[in-house]
Each structure stands twice: as structure tokens, then as C-alpha cells.
Amino acid sequence: MTFKELGIAEPILKALEAEGYTHPTPIQEQSIPILLKGKDLLGVAQTGTGKTAAFGIPILHHLYEGISLSQSKRKVKALVVTPTRELAIQIGESFTAYGKHTGLRNTVIFGGVKQGKQVSALRGGVDILIATPGRLLDLMNQGFISFRDLQHVVLDEADQMLDMGFIHDIKKIIAKLPPKRQSLFFSATMPKDIVELSRKMLGDFERVTIKPEQATAEKVEQGVYFISKGNKPKLLVHLLEQQPQASVLVFSRTKHGANKIVKKLAQADIRSAAIHGNKSQTARQKALGDFKDGKLKVLVATDIAARGIDVEDLSLVVNYDLPNVSETYVHRIGRTGRASASGTALSFCDKEERAYLRDIEKLIKQAVPRMPEHQFMDEDTKDDDDERPARSPRGPGKSGNKNRAGGNNFRGKNNRNTSKPKKRNDSSSRN
Ligand code: AMP
Numbered sequence: 001m002t003f004k005e006l007g008i009a010e011p012i013l014k015a016l017e018a019e020g021y022t023h024p025t026p027i028q029e030q031s032i033p034i035l036l037k038g039k040d041l042l043g044v045a046q047t048g049t050g051k052t053a054a055f056g057i058p059i060l061h062h063l064y065e066g067i068s069l070s071q072s073k074r075k076v077k078a079l080v081v082t083p084t085r086e087l088a089i090q091i092g093e094s095f096t097a098y099g100k101h102t103g104l105r106n107t108v109i110f111g112g113v114k115q116g117k118q119v120s121a122l123r124g125g126v127d128i129l130i131a132t133p134g135r136l137l138d139l140m141n142q143g144f145i146s147f148r149d150l151q152h153v154v155l156d157e158a159d160q161m162l163d164m165g166f167i168h169d170i171k172k173i174i175a176k177l178p179p180k181r182q183s184l185f186f187s188a189t190m191p192k193d194i195v196e197l198s199r200k201m202l203g204d205f206e207r208v209t210i211k212p213e214q215a216t217a218e219k220v221e222q223g224v225y226f227i228s229k230g231n232k233p234k235l236l237v238h239l240l241e242q243q244p245q246a247s248v249l250v251f252s253r254t255k256h257g258a259n260k261i262v263k264k265l266a267q268a269d270i271r272s273a274a275i276h277g278n279k280s281q282t283a284r285q286k287a288l289g290d291f292k293d294g295k296l297k298v299l300v301a302t303d304i305a306a307r308g309i310d311v312e313d314l315s316l317v318v319n320y321d322l323p324n325v326s327e328t329y330v331h332r333i334g335r336t337g338r339a340s341a342s343g344t345a346l347s348f349c350d351k352e353e354r355a356y357l358r359d360i361e362k363l364i365k366q367a368v369p370r371m372p373e374h375q376f377m378d379e380d381t382k383d384d385d386d387e388r389p390a391r392s393p394r395g396p397g398k399s400g401n402k403n404r405a406g407g408n409n410f411r412g413k414n415n416r417n418t419s420k421p422k423k424r425n426d427s428s429s430r431n
Pocket residue numbers: 020021022023024025028046047048049050051052053310338339340
């Protein structure tokens with residue numbers, strides 16, 4: 001299946017070609033025909049699957065086809081609501097790229113900055129508006145945004161909106177939407193509250209599900225180190241020193257933890273920056289920009305700040321802390337191995353995090369391969385689970401990830417030539 005076969009307008013095809021997209025990803029292949037027909041869509045999928053283009057392309061197509069019908073001044077005809085500023089900016093960039101030959105204009109609005117420029121952009125007229133919920137509601141209440149001409153609405157990362165406490169804002173926004181519209185609802189997970197919210201928003205819809213296992217099992221090479229909390233900084237420094245050229249995204253559960261990691265790395269002369277909610281928007285954008293440009297090799301992020309970060313050539317994701325919500329693990333490792341690329345995700349698991357690891361393995365339906373012994377192991381970090389029956393983790397080198405693993409040169413990684421979890425606690429090394 002090619003994009004051309006999906007029946008997409010020529011100027012968009014031209015832009016996709018320039019982006020180097022040859023074939024649609026599974027979510028695009030399944031969603032685009034539904035959306036071109038004008039139906040509502042419930043997409044159960046995470047970032048990294050190509051979901052932005054899955055909704056962006058058909059919206060651009062519809063608006064482009066209807067362009068001659070529009071009046072002289074541009075009105076907001078498509079709205080995308082997304083939880084974070086970073087994600088909003090990235091979605092805006094995608095619309096700009098895919099729509100560059102269509103003459104359609106988009107703008108992005110988010111909180112944490114003065115509203116002046118955003119208001120001027122709105123006054124100048126836009127076709128597609130990408131917004132975070134708080135600022136959107138704020139500008140709606142001030143009368144700067146009209147939904148009178150709205151035809152398409154996307155609610156992106158709905159489960160994250162809920163986690164971030166945006167549910168009331170979202171309900172208020174949905175209440176103001178015109179009844180005749182095409183609605184798209186995306187969420188990586190579908191807890192009860194999200195199902196209810198989707199019912200409120202969607203009319204007669206079709207559902208497309210892209211399973212998280214597809215992203216983790218097929219594309220991302222994973223590994224876990226058992227390590228005590230105190231030794232985590234040393235192991236991180238060690239891994240980073242082994243491959244100074246790699247772009248590495250390190251996840252911390254807390255903002256404070258992220259700052260601490262940056263400090264520890266600085267003590268080892270490794271430059272890094274943290275992005276999280278306590279950092280100013282300018283600092284976050286600067287860190288993200290430097291990371292994307294390759295000027296900064298190590299970015300330390302909390303889950304919310306990193307949500308949806310789209311960096312090409314991300315070599316490695318490190319879960320410095322394991323998340324207590326298993327789906328978050330899938331989101332995190334989805335930062336590498338995006339679209340057609342493969343990637344590597346390594347997790348540090350201390351004693352208290354063993355239960356989280358078990359939950360994660362249940363969700364992804366595979367054992368995360370145990371990394372071999374390392375110099376920072378101590379008695380506290382032995383794998384209590386070694387005696388359980390092997391669950392056949394995917395061994396490295398089994399798929400196209402082989403080259404990637406070799407290129408990354410993780411010590412010991414290429415020695416993992418067995419599909420069984422490694423047994424490290426032989427009696428000679430323990431009393
Ligand atoms: P998303 O899930 O929208 O965040 O997209 C993940 C990444 O996949 C982005 O870097 C996109 O540029 C890229 N991408 C999306 N669709 C395709 C495609 N059909 N072929 C290649 N790359 C794609």
C-alpha cells in the first residue's frame with residue numbers, strides 16, 4: 001500500500017515524498033481511509049506509531065479539497081488539542097511539513113508564555129489550530145477563537161490529558177464544539193474515564209487499535225540492569241562514557257530526580273540538561289532544540305515533559321527509574337524505535353522497582369532481557385527472579401536490530417546470545 005493508493009491529494013503526496021515517507025505505517029494505512037470518508041475515529045495508539053500523520057494527512061486533504069469554497073478570511077476549520085507544549089509544537093511542525101504545498105496555514109497556542117503573539121496569529125487567520133487545553137480555553141473565553149467554521153477536531157493523548165488533570169477543561173471545550181463535525185480521539189490506553197470521554201466526543205465512529213506490544217516487541221531492543229539506587233549514577237556514567245556520540249534520553253520519575261541526575265553527570269564531565277514542568281518554556285525549548293540538533297547528547301526528562309518528544313536518531317532510552325504505571329514504560333521506549341527505525345531501551349531496576357518490572361513484563365507479554373553482570377552490582381541487586389521459568393525474551397540479533405545493537409556497542413550486549421534470562425548468582429560469587 002502506498003500513499004498514492006490511499007487517494008491523497010497531489011500537493012500532500014509531494015510533501016510526504018520530500019519527508020521521505022514511502023509507505024504508510026499501520027495506523028496510517030488503517031485510519032486514513034476511514035477519515036477520508038469523513039467518519040469519526042477512535043485511535044488506540046501511542047506516539048511513535050505515525051499517528052500525527054494519520055490524522056494530519058486526511059485533515060489537510062479535506063481542507064485542501066474545500067479550499068475554493070472558503071471565504072477570503074481564514075477561519076479555524078480544524079482543531080487539535082494535545083496535552084503538552086512540546087507535543088503541540090511538534091504537531092504544528094508536522095502540519096507545516098505535510099501541508100507546505102497546500103497553502104493552508106496552522107498556528108500553535110500553549111500556556112507558559114505571553115498570549116500576545118498567539119492572539120495576533122489568530123487575528124491574522126488560521127485554518128488549523130493546535131492547542132494545549134488551558135490556553136485554548138483561556139483564549140476561547142476571551143473571545144479570540146470561534147468554532148463556527150470548525151469541521152475537524154482531534155483530541156490527542158487523551159489518557160495523558162486525564163493524568164495531567166485537564167479533564168474539566170476538555171469537557172468544557174467539547175461542550176463548545178459545533179455538533180456537525182468530524183471527531184478524532186486518540187489515546188494510548190483506554191481506562192474507564194477515557195472510554196466515557198470518548199463516548200461524549202465521538203458520533204458514529206470506527207476504531208483502530210495499534211497494540212503497544214507491536215512497538216516494543218518488534219522494534220525496540222530492551223534490557224534491564226539490576227542495580228541498587230545508590231549505584232545508578234555510576235552505571236549511567238559508565239554507559240554514557242562508552243558511547244559519547246550517542247543521543248540518549250534518560251527518564252526520571254520526578255523533577256527533583258531529573259535535576260539530581262544532571263548534577264551527577266556534570267560531576268563526571270558529561271553535559272546534559274533536564275526538561276520538566278518546573279523549567280521555563282524557553283529553557284525546555286532550548287534543551288530540546290539542542291538535543292534535536294545533536295549539540296546536546298544527553299537529555300534527562302520526566303514523563304510528562306518528554307511525552308511525544310520526536311527526535312530522529314535517538315540511539316538510546318535509559319529508564320533511570322522504572323515507572324510505576326506500566327503503560328508509561330511503553331511510551332518511554334517508544335521514543336526510540338520510531339516509525340521504521342529500531343532502537344534500544346535500557347532500564348535500571350532497584351529492589352523496590354522489581355514489582356514494577358513484573359507489571360511491565362505482564363503488559364508487554366515478554367520478559368525484558370537481563371543484562372549481564374556489571375561492575376556496579378552488589379548483593380542488593382541480585383535478580384531474585386532468576387529461578388523462575390524462562391519466558392523467552394527476544395534475544396538480540398534475532399531481527400533487524402542486530403546492526404543497531406552492534407553500532408551502539410553496549411558492553412556485554414552482544415554476548416547475550418541466549419534467549420534465556422541470564423543466571424548470574426552462582427554460588428561461588430556469594431557467601
Ligand atoms: P508520531 O507517532 O506521529 O509521533 O510519528 C513518529 C515518527 O514517525 C515521526 O518522526 C514521523 O516523522 C515519522 N513518520 C510518520 N509517518 C511515517 C511514514 N509513513 N514513514 C516514515 N516515517 C514516518
